[in-house]
Amino acid sequence: MGNTAVPIVRSLRSERAWFVRRIVLSVLFLLVVAVPLFPELFGLDELTPFTQVAAFRPQILVVVLVLALLMLVRRGWRIAAASIAVLALIGAALTTPRQFSHARPAPAGSRPLTIMVANVLGGAARAADVAQLILDRKPDLVSLPEAQADVREQIRALLPGRQYKGYTAQASSAAPSATSVLVSPALGDVAFASEPGTTFGNVVVTGGNLGEVRLIAYHGYPPLPASVTTWAHDLLKVREWCSQDPPTVIAGDYNATVDHADFRAALGGYCRSVGPSVGGGLQGTWPADQPAVLRTQIDHVVVTRQFEPGRFATYPIHGTDHRAVVATIALKP
Secondary structure, X not given: OHHHHHHHHHHHHHHHHHHHHHHHHHHHHHHHHHHHHOHHHHOOOOOOOHHHXXXXXXXXXXXXXXXXXXXXXXXXXXXXXXXXXXXXXHHHHHHOHHXXXXXXXXXXXXXXXXXEEOOOHHHOOOHHHHXXXXXXXXXXXXXXXXXXXXXXXXXXXXXXXXXXXXXXXXXXXXXXXXXXXXXXXXXXXXXXXXXXXXXXXXXEEEEXXXXXXXXXXXXXXXXXXXXXXXXXXXXXXXXXXXXXXXXXXXXXXXXXXXXXXXXXXXXXXXXXEHHHHOOOOOOOOEOOOOOHHHOEOOEEEEEEOXXXXXXXXXXXXXXXXXXXXXXXXXXXX
């Protein structure tokens, strides 16, 4: 009896030790997965490569969930599989409202506006495509990141009557630093200006038939490995605009998604991005040459709470790595 008990005790101890090891390894594996998925929880959201990876969180969540299902086949991996599956499901629960949110009807007496964004990649975009979309959708404001004055005029020349007014702000000789706007004649005698605080040019449109409304064309610096601080600094200007009193629309290439903590902080409780508010939050705008499931939404029409988001759609433009965005909004009475 005594001789039999010794192996049993050793077996129980070995099994307990292996169970503890599995728990420890599962926790470590969970951290390895959680850090790139939710770097903001660990204070790493402004550190390369986590800033760049966070832009594709929805796609990574799918990969993690598939990995968890495959790991369930192995008995020794099931604790780790269950933990990352829970993590992926929590992430999915936070993501799905972007796809299933619905626009509320605009209040009676509200004022509709149509806003378009098209990053023209320094002029590489086909001007005829941009012009045709303007003719089709008839936007009140067209935000054209990376469009120098000559590119802006090339597009405007393709519009019958050339009644759209244009303006360009360019921070340096580099084409990406230029941001242009085209404004519908329906907005009347508007004024153009540019404000300090962003690395690339921005254009602020006021006056005319806009009344108290302010329209801003914005292009955020990209979060390149050596430039994440600059990217985050530009978003601080967005937060400043959002927190001010005038009803404000900020349209452009943000180089940021709603999965970036800095972008969410810029919006704060003052602004919201139209796409995720009306079920279009998973319509990726970049890189346009990739399948839809591999794109992410970095082009936004951001509005303050005085506006009711309406429709949101993206459109192909030949020659640029961005899809154009057209959003409709309504200023509440």
